[in-house]
Amino acid sequence: MHDKKASRVKIAVIATALIFVLTSSVSVMSSTLGTRSDVIVLNASATPPVIAVNTDITELRVNVAGMNSSIDLVKIDLSPLGGNASTIMTLIGNFTEGNITGSSYNYSTNASVEGSFNLTINATDMKGNYNKSVCFLLEVKRIVIPVPTEIPAMTFISNISYDRECTNVGQNATTDFFTATEVIDNATYYVINTSKPTGGTKMYVDLGNKTVTMRRIVTEPGLADLSFDPEIVMLDFPLWAGKTWTNTTKVTGVIANETGAKITINATAVISGAVTEEVNLTVPYGTVPSLVLELNCSFDVFDQPQTHQEKYWISQEDNMILIPKSERYINGNLMEELVLIDAFAVNETAN
Numbered sequence: 001m002h003d004k005k006a007s008r009v010k011i012a013v014i015a016t017a018l019i020f021v022l023t024s025s026v027s028v029m030s031s032t033l034g035t036r037s038d039v040i041v042l043n044a045s046a047t048p049p050v051i052a053v054n055t056d057i058t059e060l061r062v063n064v065a066g067m068n069s070s071i072d073l074v075k076i077d078l079s080p081l082g083g084n085a086s087t088i089m090t091l092i093g094n095f096t097e098g099n100i101t102g103s104s105y106n107y108s109t110n111a112s113v114e115g116s117f118n119l120t121i122n123a124t125d126m127k128g129n130y131n132k133s134v135c136f137l138l139e140v141k142r143i144v145i146p147v148p149t150e151i152p153a154m155t156f157i158s159n160i161s162y163d164r165e166c167t168n169v170g171q172n173a174t175t176d177f178f179t180a181t182e183v184i185d186n187a188t189y190y191v192i193n194t195s196k197p198t199g200g201t202k203m204y205v206d207l208g209n210k211t212v213t214m215r216r217i218v219t220e221p222g223l224a225d226l227s228f229d230p231e232i233v234m235l236d237f238p239l240w241a242g243k244t245w246t247n248t249t250k251v252t253g254v255i256a257n258e259t260g261a262k263i264t265i266n267a268t269a270v271i272s273g274a275v276t277e278e279v280n281l282t283v284p285y286g287t288v289p290s291l292v293l294e295l296n297c298s299f300d301v302f303d304q305p306q307t308h309q310e311k312y313w314i315s316q317e318d319n320m321i322l323i324p325k326s327e328r329y330i331n332g333n334l335m336e337e338l339v340l341i342d343a344f345a346v347n348e349t350a351n
Helices: 002-033
Strands: 039-047 050-052 058-066 071-076 090-097 100-109 115-125 135-141 151-163 172-184 187-195 200-207 211-220 224-236 244-256 262-283 286-301 304-317 320-330 333-350
Touching (some): 039 090, 039 100, 058 071, 058 090, 058 135, 071 100, 172 200, 172 333, 187 211, 224 262, 262 304
Antiparallel strands (some): 071 115, 090 100, 115 135, 151 333, 187 200, 200 211, 224 244, 244 262, 286 304, 304 320
C-alpha cells in the first residue's frame, strides 16, 4: 500500500515537472517567434531592379520598425546570387510613415548568376521577434544597357545585305548617328542619317532623361515622310530582354504604295517597343553580344491596317551605342537589312 502511494506521488511530481517544462518551452518559443506585427518591414526595393550578371551593382534598401522593442539586426539571404545567406544590412537613417517610426537599412551587391530572384529579409528585434515575410525582387540578365550619360556622335559603315532597291544589295551604307541637327517647328532634333547608293533614311530624334524619341522619318526616294505628335519612344533605357513599352501618337504625312502612288496619312498610331532576346551576333564587324529590339508602328489607311516595323540589334561597347544589324519591314515584308562593317566616333557628342 505504501509503495503504491509513493509511486503515485512520484508520477504526480514527474507530471508536474513535465508540464512546467513544456509550459516554459512554449513561453520561450512564443517570445522568440513573436508575430509579424512585432516587426514591421516596409518599402523593400532594389535600385536598379534589373542588373547585368557579374557587372552591375544594385542597392537593396528597406525600412524596418520594432513595435515592442528596438531592432537588433536586419539580414538578407544573398545565397541565390552566390553570396552569404545571412548578410547583415547597414543602418543608414530613420523613417516615419504614417504612425510608424523606424530605421532604414541598405546593402549593395552584384550577382554571379542569371535569373529572377526573391531575396528574403530577416529583421529581428531585441526580444527575438522576427519578420521573414518580405523579399527583395531582383532580375539578373546577361546584358543590360544602362541609361547613357551621353550618346557619342558615331559613323557606322554597313553592308546592305537586302534592299527593296536591288542595285543597292552588296553595296555599303553610311549611317551618321547624332552627328548633325535640324530644326522642326522651332525645335532642334538630332539626325540619324543613313545614305545608300540609291535612297536612304533620315530620322529626327530627341534625347529625353531616359529615352530616345522620334519626331519624323523620311525614306527616299519618295517612299515615306511621316511625322509623329507626340514623339514616339524608340529606346526606353535601361534596356534588357523582356522589357516592353507602348504609346499612342498622331501620325501625319505621306507614304507610297506598291505602285508608287502617294497616300496621305492622318491617323492615330499605336507604337509598341519590345526587347525580345539576348544574342551573340556575328557580323563583319565581329561577334557582338546584343539585345534584339522591335519597334512597331500600326495605323489604318482607308480602313486597311498598316504596320511599319524597325528591328535593331543593339549593343554597348566602351560607352558607345552600337547597332551591328538593323532591318526594316512594311506589312511584314522585309524592305532593308544592314550589317555592320565598321564604327567610329566623331569629335562631337550628343548629350
